[in-house]
Amino acid sequence: MSESDPSPQAAIDRLFHALGDPTRRAMLDRLSQAPTSVSRLAEHLGITLTAVGQHLQILEESALVRTEKTGRVRTCAIDSAGFDRLERWVRDHRHAWEAGLDQLGQFLEEENE
């Protein structure tokens, strides 16, 4: 039951919750450059290995990061699945803000006739 999530809404919730933390976004920024180990991430961010591990779990559950442990080092990289989902969410809401800056003004005029 790892692949087919019964609730797409839950996936969106996890996704945005993961993106909501600045440290996790910094990790994504870093991983956007190249795959990196847990130690390097910790060093770069100035936090403990444990903290990085906790963030990684959240990032993996939201499919923003994939990791693989070979030997004693776990390597982390961007996972496209989460970003695809994010892009889809943006696309699904685009119509609403492409309506223009005066959507509010228009609405108020209509109500006021």
Add this chain to the structure above:
Amino acid sequence: MSESDPSPQAAIDRLFHALGDPTRRAMLDRLSQAPTSVSRLAEHLGITLTAVGQHLQILEESALVRTEKTGRVRTCAIDSAGFDRLERWVRDHRHAWEAGLDQLGQFLEEENE
């Protein structure tokens, strides 16, 4: 000093923090359909007016929502500025996940030569 923010990073932080809450995203979903008053939002979400007001402040500060009070009713609508910024962030990270699913595998092979 409402338009030129000295720190674009702070704007990104506010943006993703705002998007991180499911109630606020539900508000955005609703406002994507049409501008709405605070009372209607509260009714729809099953929370108090006060709670909606608190969320609105965060959504306005991140430029995801604009509001205008005429008479005693405050009308809320989508603000394009925040969504533009979100889209920009996605675009700036796109290269990293368009590299493909095997970015991690490739990296591990290279290291292992």
Add this chain to the structure above:
DNA sequence: AAAATAGTGAAGTATTCGCTTGACAATTAT
């Protein structure tokens, strides 16, 4: 074999977060 490196797990802590209640102000309806 011993020491160093890389990561994991459990438990605790300080802060932030989302929400409520209760009191209040301002506009609109009767």
Add this chain to the structure above:
DNA sequence: ATAATTGTCAAGCGAATACTTCACTATTTT
């Protein structure tokens, strides 16, 4: 004028969050 509607402000509360430390395992290096 009174009453009802719509929203705002201040304070407080319980839960969640992002960390840490300490103890431990597993792999590499010397």
